[in-house]
Amino acid sequence: MTLPAGVHAETYDQDRALIRTPGQWIWFAALLAGLLLLPLLGSGKAIGIANVIGITLVAVVGLQLTSGFAGQINMGQSAFMGVGAYACGALAVNLQMPFWLTLPISGISAAVFGAVFGLAALRIKGFYLALTTIAAQYIFSFAMLKLPKAWFGQAEGLRLDAAALGGYALDTDVRIYYLVLLVAVVMTYGAWGVARSRPGRAFVAVRDNDNAAEVIGINVFYYKTLAFFIGAFYAGIAGGLWAYYVRYVQADQFTLWLSVWYIGMLIVGGMGSVLGAIVGTVVIRLLQDLITVVGPEMVEAFPRLGGQFVFAAMNMLLGGMIIAFVIFEPRGLVHRWNILKESYRIWPFPH
Amino acid sequence: MAMLLELNNVEVVYSDVILVLKGINLAVDGRQIVALLGANGAGKTTTLKAVSGLLHSEDGKVTAGVIQFQGVPIHHEEPQNLVRRGLVQVMEGRRILPHMTVEQNLLVGGKVLKSRQERLDALDKAYGYFPQLAKMRQRVSGYLSGGEQQMLVIGRALMARPRLILLDEPSLGLAPMLVTEIFELVERLRQQEGIAFLVVEQNANMALGIADHGYVMENGRIVLAGTGRELRDNEDIKEFYLGMSLSGHGKSFKDVKHYKRRKRWLG
Amino acid sequence: MASLLGYVVNGALAGLLYALIAMSFVIIYRSARVFNFAQGEIVVVGAFVVWTFMSVLDFPWWVSVPLALGASLLLGLFIERLILRPLVGEELFAFVMVTIGLLIFIRGVVLVAWGPEVRFFPAVLPLAAIKVGPLVLDRALVLGGAATLVLAAITSWFFNRTQAGLEMTAVAENHQIALSLGISVKRSIAIAWGVSGVLSTLAAIIFLNGKGMTFLASDIGFAALPVALLAGLESIGGVVLGGLIVGIAVGLAAYFLDPIFQGGVASVFPFVIMVIILLIRPSGLFGWKTIERI
Numbered sequence: 046m047t048l049p050a051g052v053h054a055e056t057y058d059q060d061r062a063l064i065r066t067p068g069q070w071i072w073f074a075a076l077l078a079g080l081l082l083l084p085l086l087g088s089g090k091a092i093g094i095a096n097v098i099g100i101t102l103v104a105v106v107g108l109q110l111t112s113g114f115a116g117q118i119n120m121g122q123s124a125f126m127g128v129g130a131y132a133c134g135a136l137a138v139n140l141q142m143p144f145w146l147t148l149p150i151s152g153i154s155a156a157v158f159g160a161v162f163g164l165a166a167l168r169i170k171g172f173y174l175a176l177t178t179i180a181a182q183y184i185f186s187f188a189m190l191k192l193p194k195a196w197f198g199q200a201e202g203l204r205l206d207a208a209a210l211g212g213y214a215l216d217t218d219v220r221i222y223y224l225v226l227l228v229a230v231v232m233t234y235g236a237w238g239v240a241r242s243r244p245g246r247a248f249v250a251v252r253d254n255d256n257a258a259e260v261i262g263i264n265v266f267y268y269k270t271l272a273f274f275i276g277a278f279y280a281g282i283a284g285g286l287w288a289y290y291v292r293y294v295q296a297d298q299f300t301l302w303l304s305v306w307y308i309g310m311l312i313v314g315g316m317g318s319v320l321g322a323i324v325g326t327v328v329i330r331l332l333q334d335l336i337t338v339v340g341p342e343m344v345e346a347f348p349r350l351g352g353q354f355v356f357a358a359m360n361m362l363l364g365g366m367i368i369a370f371v372i373f374e375p376r377g378l379v380h381r382w383n384i385l386k387e388s389y390r391i392w393p394f395p396h
Numbered sequence: 397m398a399m400l401l402e403l404n405n406v407e408v409v410y411s412d413v414i415l416v417l418k419g420i421n422l423a424v425d426g427r428q429i430v431a432l433l434g435a436n437g438a439g440k441t442t443t444l445k446a447v448s449g450l451l452h453s454e455d456g457k458v459t460a461g462v463i464q465f466q467g468v469p470i471h472h473e474e475p476q477n478l479v480r481r482g483l484v485q486v487m488e489g490r491r492i493l494p495h496m497t498v499e500q501n502l503l504v505g506g507k508v509l510k511s512r513q514e515r516l517d518a519l520d521k522a523y524g525y526f527p528q529l530a531k532m533r534q535r536v537s538g539y540l541s542g543g544e545q546q547m548l549v550i551g552r553a554l555m556a557r558p559r560l561i562l563l564d565e566p567s568l569g570l571a572p573m574l575v576t577e578i579f580e581l582v583e584r585l586r587q588q589e590g591i592a593f594l595v596v597e598q599n600a601n602m603a604l605g606i607a608d609h610g611y612v613m614e615n616g617r618i619v620l621a622g623t624g625r626e627l628r629d630n631e632d633i634k635e636f637y638l639g640m641s642l643s644g645h646g647k648s649f650k651d652v653k654h655y656k657r658r659k660r661w662l663g
Numbered sequence: 664m665a666s667l668l669g670y671v672v673n674g675a676l677a678g679l680l681y682a683l684i685a686m687s688f689v690i691i692y693r694s695a696r697v698f699n700f701a702q703g704e705i706v707v708v709g710a711f712v713v714w715t716f717m718s719v720l721d722f723p724w725w726v727s728v729p730l731a732l733g734a735s736l737l738l739g740l741f742i743e744r745l746i747l748r749p750l751v752g753e754e755l756f757a758f759v760m761v762t763i764g765l766l767i768f769i770r771g772v773v774l775v776a777w778g779p780e781v782r783f784f785p786a787v788l789p790l791a792a793i794k795v796g797p798l799v800l801d802r803a804l805v806l807g808g809a810a811t812l813v814l815a816a817i818t819s820w821f822f823n824r825t826q827a828g829l830e831m832t833a834v835a836e837n838h839q840i841a842l843s844l845g846i847s848v849k850r851s852i853a854i855a856w857g858v859s860g861v862l863s864t865l866a867a868i869i870f871l872n873g874k875g876m877t878f879l880a881s882d883i884g885f886a887a888l889p890v891a892l893l894a895g896l897e898s899i900g901g902v903v904l905g906g907l908i909v910g911i912a913v914g915l916a917a918y919f920l921d922p923i924f925q926g927g928v929a930s931v932f933p934f935v936i937m938v939i940i941l942l943i944r945p946s947g948l949f950g951w952k953t954i955e956r957i
Contacts, residue, residue: 118756118759165938165941165942168941168942169941169942171755172698172755172759173892173941175759176888176892176937176941177937177938177941179885179888179934180934180935180937180938183885183930183931183934184931184934184935184938186931187927187930187931190927191924191925191927301885302767305763305766305767308760308763309763309764309767312760353774353775353778353779354774354775356771356774357770357771357772357774357775358771358775359771360767360768360770360771360774361767361768361771361772361775362771363764363767363768364764364765364766364767364768364769364770364771365764365768366764367760367761367763367764367767367768368746368761368764368765368768371750371757371760371761371764372746372749372750372761375753375757395413448843449842450839450842450843453751453838453839453842475842475843475845476842476845476846476847478845479843479844479845480845484843484845485843487839487840487843491837491839491840491843492840493832493833493836493837493840494836495832495836495897496829496832496833496836500829500832503826503829504829504830504832504833504844504846505844507826507830507844507845507846508845512826515826552844556844556845
């Protein structure tokens with residue numbers, strides 16, 4: 046990260062800090078204020094979108110840690126999210142646990158499930174590992190449809206009551222929004238923490254060359270498992286939030302397609318940075334919502350397109366974006382933004 | 397009379413922003429062995445890749461200057477056309493096709509030959525120069541030793557009936573005895589097959605031992621050029637590349653208390 | 664017991680069908696170093712093209728099928744030219760993601776072009792079942808199985824014995840090395856894509872013969888994955904064996920486990936097999952092991 050002239054660090058803590066200049070503090074404060082005041086500024090629809098973005102964000106940031114930082118391509122993040130959602134739902138419905146217990150437990154259960162795939166990473170590398178995670182999706186769907194109905198609802202799914210703090214129920218979009226916002230902020234900050242810490246550096250080493258990492262003393266097996274553990278933890282938390290937001294959990298909500306969307310968000314945003322995950326999620330989700338709005342209008346104007354057009358158009362959009370980004374800007378929007386900043390700073394020189 | 401290979405004021409840029417070669421002038425004539433020396437990062441491999449057309453796959457471009465092979469400009473040509481004309485690069489690091497057998501590797505090298513018979517003849521010739529390879533025809537090449545792999549890649553280059561071979565760091569990672577063998581082989585190929593060589597090497601001693609001409613590169617520029625003998629006798633080369641002090645013997649670290657000489661070509 | 668035998672034989676035939684699709688994966692992977700996640704979608708496009716020619720335009724099968732094969736050849740070449748070629752020299756992840764993007768994109772296009780309704784695929788191959796002893800077999804599958812065996816033999820010979828095949832194998836090993844030997848990487852890859860387009864349409868004709876189909880038929884692409892993996896992504900001969908093994912295993916699993924789980928085993932069991940294979944022998948039974956020199 047290039048900083049303006051005159052900014053330097055005198056302690057390690059300063060060096061690792063995320064926010065280094067007064068200007069950045071101001072931007073940050075403005076962002077926080079905007080997020081906190083969103084319910085007042087925006088309509089109900091905006092809050093709904095914000096909720097979905099927030100929940101997706103947690104899952105995608107976790108995926109960034111596993112795939113972008115540690116290089117373990119994970120096409121099963123949606124299944125991990127599903128495990129979290131089902132854990133949350135099953136505990137809430139059957140044992141009436143409150144949300145501040147079920148959320149962490151859903152995180153942990155998803156994390157354990159994910160860690161199993163980390164174990165597989167001992168033997169299976171790179172692309173084959175991605176295929177294993179695809180298998181996870183199918184196995185998850187199958188399992189959720191066959192496990193005991195009383196606990197997991199099978200094909201009918203689980204219905205949850207709203208999350209409640211004492212007597213105060215989080216049963217409107219706005220109330221859930223603040224929970225989602227809090228969790229998302231905490232998890233994102235945690236992700237930056239992981240990225241800048243020792244495990245974060247170990248992840249990057251494993252990603253770049255796992256043989257070399259092993260040789261210099263990094264326990265590659267441990268860190269690969271940890272990468273899946275953490276990534277799946279995030280997915281589980283996201284799943285729990287989803288369960289309380291939609292208040293209905295069913296295996297069909299967590300498909301391979303959703304996992305692919307998440308990877309798509311990473312590609313568009315940029316792999317290898319937490320900011321990339323955030324940017325990618327926001328951009329893709331907003332585009333999705335745009336299509337949901339514009340789509341029906343287009344179908345009215347061109348009936349030939351058919352009722353499925355919205356769904357089809359989303360597919361074409363995401364597919365097209367992934368292809369375009371991989372060909373033209375494989376490092377994502379964050380990289381493009383960095384290049385823009387750099388060219389602005391050194392203008393009028395070309396390099 | 398045009399030289400076999402000529403580079404005139406060649407500039408190469410990577411990713412549109414990194415200038416790696418800053419005006420290279422270099423020539424190789426038929427049946428000549430030319431050495432290209434320099435420290436790591438000087439741009440030697442880039443020079444070879446600019447000639448053989450492999451820059452594109454690394455997002456590199458020749459942005460100025462001309463490269464001519466047999467009098468024809470080739471700096472925008474595709475690699476496969478160059479191989480057909482007799483210009484073959486042997487990349488650094490013993491780039492065999494690891495899952496294919498020795499014989500399959502060699503046959504693939506003969507891609508430019510038109511008929512099966514020509515390929516078989518070329519195969520026999522290659523085995524003639526590398527009897528060790530003949531004994532291991534069906535061995536999967538990934539499991540060969542370093543020296544055997546180096547022979548395989550040179551044999552593979554031979555299959556294309558080249559006029560000029562660009563040899564990138566042939567001594568890398570090989571035992572000294574093998575290195576001597578390889579260089580003797582290069583000399584033999586020059587004499588018996590009439591092939592010219594442009595050899596990039598860190599092992600200046602060996603390279604200058606067989607080179608007719610040599611160039612020294614640093615930071616993307618040629619800083620010294622001359623015949624093999626001139627370079628071997630040059631004081632700066634002796635100091636910085638051959639490890640000899642003023643007295644002509646190996647350098648003793650007792651002498652390196654403070655640097656008495658600096659490279660004359662900086663400035 | 665006849666029932667068990669029936670499951671096994673039908674499983675084997677289904678396995679050979681998966682092997683045909685898996686061959687498309689393997690041919691592309693072997694030549695272009697690309698794992699084409701979109702293969703299932705290409706199968707569906709091929710199927711819809713045949714359907715359009717035969718059911719909408721009323722062309723006879725001996726016109727429609729060659730036209731459709733030609734169309735899928737062109738589709739393969741088109742994809743290679745427009746999308747894969749700009750990526751020559753990039754790392755594996757880029758290719759993986761591009762084919763995934765392609766998968767999603769084509770699905771969208773199929774939906775827009777042909778809609779989500781169930782269509783009836785014409786019976787190009789004769790529908791009459793074949794009776795072998797106590798077993799009733801789907802004629803299309805039997806013919807398809809035979810075709811798969813023949814095609815596998817031809818392609819295997821091609822890649823290991825002919826100069827052109829060796830060159831394509833060199834491309835699969837390493838693009839840069841292949842370039843330095845004078846091989847046209849672009850051409851090899853284009854050929855691979857074209858051929859696998861054709862194979863996919865053939866698979867579609869066999870698979871959907873006389874049955875209903877929707878855009879979801881592309882899931883067969885994912886079901887063929889375990890077969891490709893079991894074989895090892897570089898081995899064509901292994902694909903046939905892999906298909907048989909997976910097919911029979913799935914048949915057996917369905918026979919024994921369906922009663923316990925109330926069905927659905929056949930769709931998930933291939934993936935269980937895949938995970939087991941990857942754990943025991945990641946490069947598959949016949950694939951290229953990673954030869955790493957440290």
